[in-house]
Amino acid sequence: MIKILTYLLFLSCVQIYAAHVPPIEKNNQQARFKVNSFYKLTDWDTLVFKGDYFKVTDDRDEKSLTFEYRHRIHNNFKIGGYGTYLVGKRYDDDWVKSPTWKWADTQSRSEFLIGANVSYKKLISFVKNSIFELRYTNEHNSRNSHNHSILRPGFTKVFFNQGKALINYYFQYELIIPTNYSDETISEQWIYTGFTWHLSRRFKPGVFVQKGVGKWTTSDEYSRSHTDTYSQDHKYTVLGISLNIYL
Amino acid sequence: MTLLLISNIQAQNIGKVLFSKGEVFFKKSKDSKATSVKKGLSFSDKSIFKTGKGALVVLALNSGSKIKVNQNSQLIVSKEASGLTKGSSFFEILKSKVRKNKKIKYRVKTKHASMGVRGTQFFVSLGNKNDSWMCVNEGLVEVKSKDNKTVLVKEGEGVKVAQTVSDPKPLPWTKRLNWEMVGNEKEIENKVNIEDAYQDLLDQDYD
Numbered sequence: 001m002i003k004i005l006t007y008l009l010f011l012s013c014v015q016i017y018a019a020h021v022p023p024i025e026k027n028n029q030q031a032r033f034k035v036n037s038f039y040k041l042t043d044w045d046t047l048v049f050k051g052d053y054f055k056v057t058d059d060r061d062e063k064s065l066t067f068e069y070r071h072r073i074h075n076n077f078k079i080g081g082y083g084t085y086l087v088g089k090r091y092d093d094d095w096v097k098s099p100t101w102k103w104a105d106t107q108s109r110s111e112f113l114i115g116a117n118v119s120y121k122k123l124i125s126f127v128k129n130s131i132f133e134l135r136y137t138n139e140h141n142s143r144n145s146h147n148h149s150i151l152r153p154g155f156t157k158v159f160f161n162q163g164k165a166l167i168n169y170y171f172q173y174e175l176i177i178p179t180n181y182s183d184e185t186i187s188e189q190w191i192y193t194g195f196t197w198h199l200s201r202r203f204k205p206g207v208f209v210q211k212g213v214g215k216w217t218t219s220d221e222y223s224r225s226h227t228d229t230y231s232q233d234h235k236y237t238v239l240g241i242s243l244n245i246y247l
Numbered sequence: 248m249t250l251l252l253i254s255n256i257q258a259q260n261i262g263k264v265l266f267s268k269g270e271v272f273f274k275k276s277k278d279s280k281a282t283s284v285k286k287g288l289s290f291s292d293k294s295i296f297k298t299g300k301g302a303l304v305v306l307a308l309n310s311g312s313k314i315k316v317n318q319n320s321q322l323i324v325s326k327e328a329s330g331l332t333k334g335s336s337f338f339e340i341l342k343s344k345v346r347k348n349k350k351i352k353y354r355v356k357t358k359h360a361s362m363g364v365r366g367t368q369f370f371v372s373l374g375n376k377n378d379s380w381m382c383v384n385e386g387l388v389e390v391k392s393k394d395n396k397t398v399l400v401k402e403g404e405g406v407k408v409a410q411t412v413s414d415p416k417p418l419p420w421t422k423r424l425n426w427e428m429v430g431n432e433k434e435i436e437n438k439v440n441i442e443d444a445y446q447d448l449l450d451q452d453y454d
Contacts, residue, residue: 034454036452036453036454038452046452048452050454070452072450075416075449076449121449122449123448123449129448131448131449156453158448160423168453170453196453204453242454244453244454
């Protein structure tokens with residue numbers, strides 16, 4: 001009898017706890033559409049305009065516009081600075097009690113990010129027409145003052161047909177490392193893989209798949225009313241379409 | 248008695264056509280009529296060769312040097328120099344014999360640069376942005392731009408010449424050039440497009 005009561009008490013505690021923390025999100029299969037346009041000012045300077053629509057879950061999406069300036073400082077190195085206008089992104093601190101614990105509706109919330117990056121590219125000698133790239137980015141959110149670093153190694157192979165570039169295959173791995181938020185050292189990890197087709201010198205459409213895993217960690221509001229913490233998984237599988245335009 | 252001296256000045260032939268494919272025309276001079284080219288045709292100093300779309304011609308100079316003129320190109324050929332006025336060409340220049348204690352350099356000129364060569368194999372092309380490209384497969388080429396900057400381009404390196412000449416460096420797109428001068432059409436045809444020069448793999452952005 002005592003065992004049954006203890007077990008029932010345990011179950012009720014688990015249920016109460018579960019209602020107070022974000023639900024685990026797993027294997028959402030969602031969609032993304034990206035447009036990137038590149039304008040070469042000089043042989044060394046490029047302006048980049050990006051639009052991104054990311055259907056993150058059935059009831060949530062993120063939209064962004066980015067403007068970036070890139071400068072090639074060396075055959076293998078580029079540096080860049082950018083600003084992004086972002087709408088709809090969710091963060092740890094959006095887990096609030098209103099009146100029950102739930103995610104705040106961030107669909108119409110806009111914010112501005114600024115970032116700087118450096119990328120290194122090298123031709124891979126043992127794989128013809130292939131490039132290794134490592135990009136390091138530091139990003140700051142002006143709304144919530146979040147800072148994080150993004151480390152992204154990648155591989156691209158360009159397939160040629162009779163001397164003309166035909167199609168690229170690429171693979172990238174991305175780590176998002178918060179520097180002043182989150183209880184986790186790595187808040188998100190993503191892998192991207194896809195193909196870009198050299199339709200013409202100006203237009204290069206592509207398709208890609210990305211898989212990501214991240215953690216929702218204790219929100220400010222939760223930590224003010226609880227002594228425990230949480231760390232909940234969220235996983236995504238995304239099918240995407242991209243379009244690169246070279247002006 | 249009136250002596251009529253009829254002097255028939257016959258231009259000295261400097262080479263002959265080794266291979267020809269498609270629409271290839273040549274003129275003995277700027278003002279002469281263009282005639283179509285066939286294998287074995289001998290040509291004189293300052294002959295002008297013009298190739299159409301898909302065409303190709305390989306010239307053998309009496310010095311043993313060879314020139315492969317690609318499609319959509321125009322080249323003025325003389326004994327010690329060539330002028331590329333359109334398109335692109337491959338040059339295989341043998342070391343010439345010392346003559347009167349002077350070593351002779353073969354010169355290739357475009358509107359942006361003058362290149363001096365001796366014992367080398369290289370490629371020259373006019374670009375799409377009022378520039379010229381040059382890369383070296385064998386030997387050493389001295390390139391001088393209109394602003395009098397001079398660089399030495401080694402094997403495996405290339406340069407772009409516009410207002411000035413860039414520093415020599417490996418150009419990944421040139422690795423796919425077809426340097427063959429002898430053989431059948433399939434073996435000698437070059438399919439690398441100058442547009443690839445503007446697709447430096449390390450410079451191309453995709454995201």
